Amino acid sequence: MTTLDPAPRRPRRDARENRAGILVAATETIARDPHASIDAIARSAGLTRRALYGHFEDRDALIREVVASGARRFNDIALRVDDSDPRLALARLASLLWQEASHVQVAAAIALDDAHVHQTADALAPLRRTVVAIVRRGQDDDLLRTDVAAPTLARLIEETARAVITRMDASSPEARSLAVRAVLSIAGMSWREADALLNAHPEVLV
Incomplete structure (x- = not known):
């Protein structure tokens, strides 16, 4: 009589839930303190x-x-942005990322930790490529500032967004709008131009 090898055991449901809970707890804890202990x-x-x-x-x-x-969530968000106007694409991307506030904050916190900067950069490479592509398109169309090379401007936009994220309460009603406007400002739009864009597309901040 032939004995079949047992099929690989799947993780127990409670083990999967515990792991998921640990990731949620780690995300929230590290968002408050990047150096939080185990x-x-x-x-x-x-x-x-x-x-x-x-x-x-x-x-x-x-x-x-x-x-x-967190990177998987960010990169998936980047794939959802397909506006033909690069200014609107940039605003929508910033707004959608803000909706993932806790994940954005923890990624920003970890990115500020030198021990994980290269890992974070690798994980967020698809998102960063999207931002560079949007910026380059905006420069080609003369809609965004052209005094800085696209990769450098994309990094400045990232650093501006990170600064707002790490210094503001995500639950604040005006925080999301400020984050989007800060991104548009560093990209080369005046506050009046940003205001007009967002007034024409109120769904961006909904």
Whole structure:
């Protein structure tokens, strides 16, 4: 009689839920403190340090997963922006990213940590390519500032958005609008031009 090898066991439902809970707790905890300890993250997740290590071998492994998870969300958002007007595309991208406030904040926090800067850059490469493409199109159409090369301007836009994100309360009613306007400003639009654009497309901030 032939004995079949047992099929690989799938992770138990509670194990999957615990892992997901750890990632949520890590995201929220690191958004508040980029250098939060594994103990702090475990407490936030309602688990012991030992239980957390049952899912991630160390803090770096957990951080890598947090970065990867956030980057996937960011990169998916970038794929959804297809406005023909590069100014509108930039505004919509900034607004949609703001909707993912907790993930944006944790990515910004981790990106400010030198230990993870290269990993963050690699994970967000698709999003960054999208921003560069939007900027280059805007420069070609003479709609965005042309005194700075597209890759440099895209990085300035990223740094401006990150500065707003890390210094403002995401729950503030005006925070999202300010973030979008700051991006448009560094891209070369006056506050009046930004105001006109957003008034013509109120759905961007809805």
